[in-house]
Amino acid sequence: MNRRSFLTAAAATTCAVSLTGTAAAAPAVRPDAQRRLLRDWFVATHRSMEAMTTELGLAADKIDVSGSGTPVPSAQTSPTNIGCGLWSTVAAAGLGVISASTMRHRLARAITAVERLERAHGWWFNWYDAHDGSLLTAWPETGDPVRPFLSTVDNAWLVTGLRIAADADPHLRPRVAALLADADWSYYYTPYDPADPVAGPGQLRGGFWPDKPGKGEPTGHHYGALNTEPRMASYLGMADGSLPGEHYWHLMRTLLPGMGQEQEPGGAYADIDGVRVWEGHYTHRGRKLVPTWGGSMFEALMVPLFVPEPQWSPRSWGTTHRRFVRSQIEHGLIEEEYGYWGFSPASVPDGGYREYGVDAIGMQEDGYHSLGVVTPHASFLALPQAPAEALANLRALDRAFGAYDDRYGFRDSVDVTTGRVSDVVLALDQGMITAAIAQQLRPGLLQRPFRSGGFHSRVRPLLAAERFSI
Template sequence: MSHQPHLRSIPLSRRTVLAGGLAGAVTAATAAPAMAGPGVGPRKPGPLPAGVDRATLLRWAEDTWASLVAMTPSATGLPADNITGDLSTRSGYTSPTNIGGYLWSAVVARELRIITPGEAQRRIKRTLQTLSTMEHHEPSGMYANWYDEATGEMLRIFPGSGDPIAPFFSSVDNGWLGAALWVVKNSVPSASKQAGELFDRMRWDAFYNPGTEPEHHPVRPGGLMHGGFFAWEHDRPGEVYQGTHIDAPDVWLTTHHYDTIVSESRIASYLGIMTGQVPPEHYFAAWRTFPATCDWSWHEMQPVGETRTYLGIDVYEGAYTYRGMLIVPGWGGSMFEELMPNVFIPEEDWGPRSWGENHPLHVRAQIEHGLEDAEYGYWGFSPASDPFANYREYGVDLLGMNPVGYLSDHPGTNPDLGFGDCRPATNPDPEYGDGVVTPHAAFLAMMYDPAAAFHNLSRIEDELGAYGPGGFYDAVAVISNTQAQRYLSLDQAMIMGALGNVMASDLLQRAFSTPEVEAALRPILAMEEFGTGTA
């Protein structure tokens, strides 16, 4: 079985996780000069729903952008991974995901008129110039996981701890940088050529294991994406093997592959398919759920569903049952896994019988978990800073296949409903503790339920006070009001991306989803029917 839990074997202190353009100007209330090129028309035009105050959203966006500015040395244009709640102390390291998040956030800040087009251009070009000089894996065009944000130097020693770093090239981290470069290419004319050159040299097939040749590590039909590779000799028996999928010297590829569809990793799959470097069959290789048979009874609960065939690949269209809803789960049950790729791809429009059902159901399930099931009074669960330590993966356990769970509270309540007749339940009626909510999760949900998200976030600010000079603090335990008074650039960038879509007529979706991207991806998403709905 190829599934392993999201590179847990890779020693990272922070699990990090993007031709055409925009059509005309955005709404008068938020418009900046129109971006160049044809694009996909807005999906949700018009005013915000009753109870959602645009001025408050803009204030939140302004403060969130201020945190990203504070994280970013002007000499390099590389944002730190995180910064203290008073915006005074940067982390000393950054990643491709962080850099990508800063780039798309600058585009959003421009469209919301938080910064001028000139400032956005200067910031973006500074970042691209630094990227063009940074050490990277030249055959694939990919970047390593950790760099010094002040110099752009690839890190071999981790700041603070002094632990050695073996530079690792992550498929999902490079996916978010690639997505951002594609957005910039299509929405910032003065930076388009430079962003396009960086994007065009990225080889997504360097991560793609077709599994069709004996020397390749075997994977599911359709082929899967490796977690990544080490470019230099690396001794991790059983965790890596020497090889290559492109015409280049061997690297040390992970035996771990991303093999669940509800995962942030699908951004790399989309990039590979849309560039023609990865075949469309790959989209159907990932699990929707693991099987329902007793020999798979280790995962969270027994799914229901049926097998369908797409492009010659048999897909078990399984779903978990939660509060009367049939939902395709992720690995951990976080909002990040479900909705971050949706910031760029209009999955709900292109896949109306799959993501068009799963995304709103997942949002509803997170809301019901926080307000009705666990009765925290607040909701929104996703990996974030830990109010009680450093970092933790929060989620709704019953929306994830991980049997250990991304839990929603402190110290951590793990419900267990059993697995049909295969495994008895051990904790079917849990009593939850101190719920930990993560504001960026509610911002992602705002793309589907803006009124509920706005009300939730307003209460987090007004009642809990989990808000500082850079916007919402990264997480808060709502019973004890213990706050993680820190800002993570990835989480801040997700907030900016979601607000760009909500306030500026699907800004990032339109920037990303050019006609050629739509032609490559929409037919694939359109053919699938998840096993979602109501029980």
């Protein structure tokens, strides 16, 4: 939807970019004004999460915010959507947007709904009806069949939300513990086999279709790339002891030299904890970094909203995160000269869903491309690494295209080449925004469950031992 004419947007774009290609969309914002702006944005974003939450208590997948009336939540929800709803509620209470009693009521309602959801092998299915909790077997919009699936990464985000909820309300801890008692991450794990590392890579499957005998039918792939969002599942499993610590070292920083990938990597082998690790890197615009699979922002920067990678591994994870953000900024402003930056999977402005990214910093040969579509949640993810530039980029997107809605926050995506703005907001992307703002305004609020226990004793030493070749 064009909330303003493209001619106006194009004129604003010209004003938004300095001669050096750096976003100069707005004057610098003072720290106190930054906090007020971020809080205002949080309030509107949280309002969208409230609008997506059904009477059952589950956050739906999306809402269409193009009309003037109250948006209707989509029929479907996923474990990721539910997790986003849980941590957004905790963040809202932590920032004083809702009361503690309201938080406890909403969390308890959501946990009650999660307890009712059908599961297999201790895990939640990929899609449910957000309004009654039934297992989704037909896609609401088309009637196409849905084969129930147990997704590794989607379950990781639900478990993340459950752990945050239990940390925020002690009364929920026994119920969450009961929910997680049978959630054993080894279900997804293929142990390392030195005699056949292709069949036994020491990595997690993408998931299983459980309608076959035994464990079910596995995906044909494993999650092999380290710097992608499924590493949250890896961290959760290593922290609770259901995955061995060596699993971390069997994940790939890049593919090996000579294998088909976006660029031939640099780097060297290192022996770490008894594992021979290829510490590979890519080089983009003179900077060495660890690529993601597709080159998108959320692959690299959703996990550190919860696990403090930059603090536990400042020279390795902290460095590659900063350089990844810099590559995203320069891709938008210098390489493509869009005038804006921030590329991550999101809804397509004209409808549908697509992966957007910076192809050069992703391993996949035919990776994610930016295509002129800027996704606001990507700028929020960059707040720890580039706060002034992220704020300037977001303000410019709002001024030029009307990308911000003071009822429901930033729209999901903007095609800056046509001026078209998405009509919808997704729970996943709004959930990343609420977590990112919470981390900026109240550092550590959502990280508490991931700084202690097995995260401290098992995960932190692995990140401290990391020696990326960058």
